[in-house]
Amino acid sequence: MSISRKQQLIWLSFGVSVILMLLKFVAWWLTGSSAILSDALESIVNVLASGFATYSVYLASQPSDLNHPYGHGKIEFFSAGLEGVLILLAGIFIIVQAIRQWIYPEPIQKLDTGMILVGITMVVNYVVGYYVQKEGEKQGSPSLIADGKHLQLDALSTLILLFGIGLVLLSGFVWLDRLISVVFGVILIFNGFQIARKSAGGLMDEADDSTVKRVVDILRDHRKDYWIDIHNLRIQHYGADLHIDCHLTLPYYWDLEKVHTAVHEVEAILEVEFNSRVEIFVHVDPCLPACCHHCQLKDCPVRQFPRKKEINWTRQNLVLNQKHFLEALKE
Numbered sequence: 001m002s003i004s005r006k007q008q009l010i011w012l013s014f015g016v017s018v019i020l021m022l023l024k025f026v027a028w029w030l031t032g033s034s035a036i037l038s039d040a041l042e043s044i045v046n047v048l049a050s051g052f053a054t055y056s057v058y059l060a061s062q063p064s065d066l067n068h069p070y071g072h073g074k075i076e077f078f079s080a081g082l083e084g085v086l087i088l089l090a091g092i093f094i095i096v097q098a099i100r101q102w103i104y105p106e107p108i109q110k111l112d113t114g115m116i117l118v119g120i121t122m123v124v125n126y127v128v129g130y131y132v133q134k135e136g137e138k139q140g141s142p143s144l145i146a147d148g149k150h151l152q153l154d155a156l157s158t159l160i161l162l163f164g165i166g167l168v169l170l171s172g173f174v175w176l177d178r179l180i181s182v183v184f185g186v187i188l189i190f191n192g193f194q195i196a197r198k199s200a201g202g203l204m205d206e207a208d209d210s211t212v213k214r215v216v217d218i219l220r221d222h223r224k225d226y227w228i229d230i231h232n233l234r235i236q237h238y239g240a241d242l243h244i245d246c247h248l249t250l251p252y253y254w255d256l257e258k259v260h261t262a263v264h265e266v267e268a269i270l271e272v273e274f275n276s277r278v279e280i281f282v283h284v285d286p287c288l289p290a291c292c293h294h295c296q297l298k299d300c301p302v303r304q305f306p307r308k309k310e311i312n313w314t315r316q317n318l319v320l321n322q323k324h325f326l327e328a329l330k331e
Helices: 003-031 034-060 075-103 111-139 142-171 175-203 209-221 256-272 289-293 324-330
Strands: 229-238 241-250 278-286
Touching: 003 034, 003 111, 003 142, 034 075, 034 111, 034 142, 034 175, 075 142, 075 175, 111 142, 142 175, 209 229, 209 256, 241 256, 256 278
Parallel strands: 241 278
Antiparallel strands: 229 241
């Protein structure tokens, strides 16, 4: 997916959010329902969040510069975090509004018409949200993923709202309308916190286990016999971009050109496996005599000890800042 395609998706999300927000306010104006008003107010959050996400996707696509040598991708985590906070605040406001309506009730009318309008917004929200999230996962974009999840969450909450309004129509108990709003608000608070928490983890370079495991699997599947050891693997997310660095142990007698070719090979293997932009730094260590115990290189002219075992590369041992032969010697 190109950057222009990514921006098209976020603009689609923004445009849909604006249209559906207006439709929900029309539904509230026709019915006077507290639950529908809650849904409409939450849509304001959708519009604000999508607007900021649109800007963040644009900014993240800008190349690195002197002030931002690693690029601008981190803005996507900030955007996702802001969206989570806005969802949480919307949930609190909706609960307060529902309590106020409970104390000072207002008449409800034309609920059937309101249900039709809100039902249309539910279907559109879910379809667009699912599509945006899946495309965001392909690109590795936190902004698109958060925005897509937000739209799907809006659709789910609308489904709950429609179920509740149906109960009001069947039972005639108007207080159910207020109760639905409270439940809706609690759901938003929980999900908003989850989105904000994940975004904070990205800003603080929290390890992403799924990405680390994927990199480990790639290195293990493409392992060369002259890759004597890989350790101190580090992965950072810059929005959709990845920064990967590691230590690679190679035969000490190789010349610089051969070492450079081996490093470039590692970089090329990792780059081809990811759809997003990948920046890789490989620090090269020369092998030591103790490495012979697990070195896979055949016909090594300087081997001092026979090979005892092959060390399996895992999520647990590749991230350690320690050469694997040190652990092997303990065994």
